[in-house]
Amino acid sequence: MITASTVLKLIAPYLSALVIILITVILAWVVSLVIGRLVRQSSPQMAGAARRLGVVVVALIGGTLALQALGVSPGILLLVIALLGVTILVALWAPLSNYGSKYFSDIYTPFKVGDTIKVQGYTGKVIEINPMTTILLSDEEQLISIPNVAMIRDVVVNMSPQAWKEVVIPISLAGNVDLPAFESDLRKSLAKLRLRLDRRFPPVLTTKSRTAQSTELTLIVMLRRPEDRDAVTLEVNKRLTEVLEQARGAKR
């Protein structure tokens, strides 16, 4: 005969797993929020990545504990994940390092399509930055393909006039964010920094690509003095994050 205690014993592991998952979800949300606060002066791309990483770590720990509650050995699970990770890293090391470098160079390397740069002894105009390589066009009309990893590892010289003035910040907007309102609010916010920026060059927001899910934009602001670069970049990122949060809260 099935008694209440038998039923309880039967569903107890599932209940435990459910509770762990719920706690994990809440914890992931809190961690994402805390990381967001801690890195609010980083670029929105980096802040987003840090938040995602935090959430994934919490989810992995929570998931492992939930599986353990269900009787699955966490050792085997962790071993499978680790082996899978190592296999992916070994097999895709070169493209992954280029892709990763592209991600970081987008945010931290001061050049953009149209600039003339010198890297690894090659000089040319940047005509494309794809996930694997940065393509230069030399004066002799030769195409030079530089792996993105070189942009992080090697010295890159931006030879474009007034390149020091430019702060280029990539922005990724969800497809349902009201772009006109976002731009309007961003302009209002950045106008407060105008004493630190070159008055001849108001911020320019360019649409790089667009899908139903997201809009990739580039924000360019121009500095007034080179020594302000770090401080202005931090402040622009902070303001950008605030406007982004506001825009996400007021989706169309």
Next chain:
Amino acid sequence: MAPLSLCINTQTPLIQFLNPPEAGLRDSSYGGPTGLLGLREGVDYRFSPGGVTRMVYPLVRRLLEKGVLEEAHWVAFNPRGPRTVRMGKMTLHNVSIETERMSGYGKVKEAIWGRIHEIDAAEPHNDLFWSEAFSEYAYYNRITAELIRSLDDELDFDVFYVHDFQQLAVGQMLGTLKPKIFRWHIPFDATVIPEQWRALLKAYLDSYDVIVVSARKYAASLAGLDPDAKILRLYPYVDPGDYSRPSQERIAAVSERFGIAPQDEVALVVGRMDPIKGQDRAIKAFSSIAGEFPALKLVLVGNGSFSGSKSGLGLSKSAVWRAHLEEMVKTAALENRVVFAGHLLQEDLDCMYERCKFTILPSVREGFGLVAVESWLHGKPAIITQRSGIAELVRDGMNGLLYDPDDAGALASQMRALLGPGSGRLRARLARNGRTTSKKCFLDAAEKAEGKLLAEVTEAAVTEA
């Protein structure tokens, strides 16, 4: 060349809706293949008078008729209009922004207008592009660009034709690789543009494949500011078919309506009520010769612009300007000699052109000055400000009379030349030669030039691709 699908963008809409839309209508569409079904012209809507739309509409109509265009989609600011209006092969798409954003947009628009026309030298608006108002200007342009982009996703246009400075940022915001043409309708003189404006202006202009201006001097000045730009000079145009020769009875009736007696002589100024149109200069010149020519009357035709109307931005500058002019007239004790006719229907305007002895284009600065062409079409001589695009088509004393708007006595002197004894031969010569000149600004000429431009930009896009 295969017929093209064209997207036009202007601030002023082709059709202005006179009444607020009924509940729910704002989000709906009017029409069918035959036009504005169920709506009455003059009651529910009217065609925008003058300005950019007056010029662009006949051309689009003609290019559709001739098969150069397969279809045209016209995106414009029209807060009172429904979302779309079908007019045969043309579809009008109306943009609206929140009322609270309109004033910021309007401020920027007026500031650019004022600076380019040198209206208020004391306020150069150097930091305009950093102002809060500019964020609303950008908002309006972005809203417009987003609408055009979504239409393009659906309809796959061949080419975009953006008109005038109010829409300048649209090209950059569109972010499309397809050909984009921008027509700069107002004067262009790089020397009056503040240093702080130039970089952004150039960035916006560079987003277009071709920039069209209305005079050679504007093209030269623009090339100085933006050496990379491909610039084309095309004269603005009118469709002579839109102008009628009214009967003597009708002319007499319209004259009587405005208190113009048969023995009166009329000097006519046609232009919206705006300081830039220089009606004050015409009044000053008129008052200085009024005693010499007691039969002369000055008739001012024109109202506010779309921007000043309730169906537009609701800016009140036209009313303020008219009050100022009325005060000037009162001070000069010329109330019985100066007529404020307001906006006239085309047929009544034709009567006034026929009734006048000559016309005056007294603008402080004028992008082109099609009213001089209208004057020539009616066989009337025109006195034309040197600071207008059309001045480059005028040889003083041959097909028109030019004057320097800063020379207080110059306009009065030219008016005297057309009124004094023996002036009949001069008037006849100016009218005859003026009519010949006017053909350079006819729709036929524009059809060829604009058709060629469309073919070139679209072919170039195909070749480059």
